[in-house]
Amino acid sequence: MKKILNNPADYVDEMLDGLVAAHPESYRRLGEGGRVIARAGGPVQGKVGIVSGGGSGHLPTFTGYVGPGLLDACSIGNVFAGPSVGDCVDAMRAADGGAGVLRLYGNYGGDRMNFDMAGEMLEMEGMETTSVLVADDVASAGPEERAKRRGVAGLVYAYKIAGAMAERPGTTLGEVTAAARKAVSATASIGVALTPCIVPESGKPTFSIADDEMEMGMGIHGEPGIWRGPLRRADEIAGEMLDRLLADTGIGRGERVSVLVNSLGATPHEELYILYRHLARRLAEAGVTVGLPLVGRYATSMEMAGASLTLLRLDGELEALLRAPANCPFWSL
Template identity: 50%
Template structure:
């Protein structure tokens, strides 16, 4: 796969440098650590800090979601690898306004370890209270009874959105964590992979797949899915993804949901809207109300091909959170 890069060793540094240069009114690097980015805007004293993070290569996840109404800071990892505890701790210190900090990230072993270490250091060394909410929305990644083992994929976006709003509303740390956990509990995603990305350092494809195959349930780093087979029509793929989600979470006629059809990187918006079209048909037939829709590249895997469907079941509190305006470099909602 051809790439517009310079030395692959400095790819993350150069991306971050470009990002900060492009959006100086939104985001800045901390002098202590160039993988520690925080909002350039003033944050209110007493507001719970919202910290997100994870590996690079998922842009707009995660650094694209720092800004008004979402996260206050982000710790940036190498490609598909957790950030180390240092930038997490530096961001924590910078965004704590006396009300503690919530860590939001996907349920991956490396992230759990590094964010966990940073949380301990924040507590012991800095006396900053840290709460944590993991994203584990990927239905395909573990059985229903073991949701705590599931990976976080595109549903992370909804969890950031909900928690960012809750923090903005003036909720205390416990309540921001509660909202983030509820958002995760209410969120399910199912994805399909069509084509791999290649890792800049090695040129290796992230997974193997035949020229006429698709893989249902494929993970964001090429983790194996649950079924490989011949590529099907957009409608059949959408049917399958929504079916698996609705078999996993009770969403009934009259319920409201937020919908995200997320592209993995190289899938055109045209195809995402064709998938959305079918998702909307299915939900309408079931009497499920779509409260708000998002279609586009929200959490990617470099130039991977494919998409995922995410549903978040809403209650009044989550509706209000999902409606809350956002102003981030890579995502703005009025």
């Protein structure tokens, strides 16, 4: 597979330079050679800061969601590799407006280790911090082992809800942290992969799959899924994904949800709307109301073909936070 790049070793840094050059009103890059994106206007004094991070290769996650009503700063590493401790520290400092900083990121070992270390270092300097892990991928562990689940597209809901809470005047770090935890506990996701992607530095596909095959439940880095078999019709794919999420969450008649149908990179909007068509009909038949559908590229895996489905169980508070204003080049309602 061909890629548009110069030197593979410069892939992430040149992407960050281009991101900031294209959107100077939204983003700034910190330091010489650092991999931290922060709000263009700097930290908001008196507001709880929110930071995230992870490997590159998932735009708009992670750095794309820096902006009012969302994240304050974000650190990233190489493609599919976690950010460094130093960049995590710099991101937290860039987000600090004096009211504490929430670390909000996916449940991956390298991210946990480096963000925890950064948090400990800054807490020794007097910064107040908390941490919330997003673990929404139902294919990676059962309900009884929810804490072991991977964090995938559910990160987007956590960013939006925590970010909206942090924008409310006088909100404390504890309140923002509670909102993030509430969002995470109300979120469940599952993905389906049709093709691999290629990490620029390796130049090789992340996994192999036949042209007529799909894998249900595969992770965004090529982690093993639930089953692999012949490619199915769109309605069958959407139906199985929804069935698995409803069984896991217990969402049923009379409830209200937000639905995120997400492209893993190569899948076009046309195919996402074919999936959503079936999902909307099935949810209506089940007596479940869709409060806010999101269809598009929200959390990708380079050029992987496939999609993920995320459900967020809504109540009045979560829906109000989800609908609150936010501003970044990758978010719109």
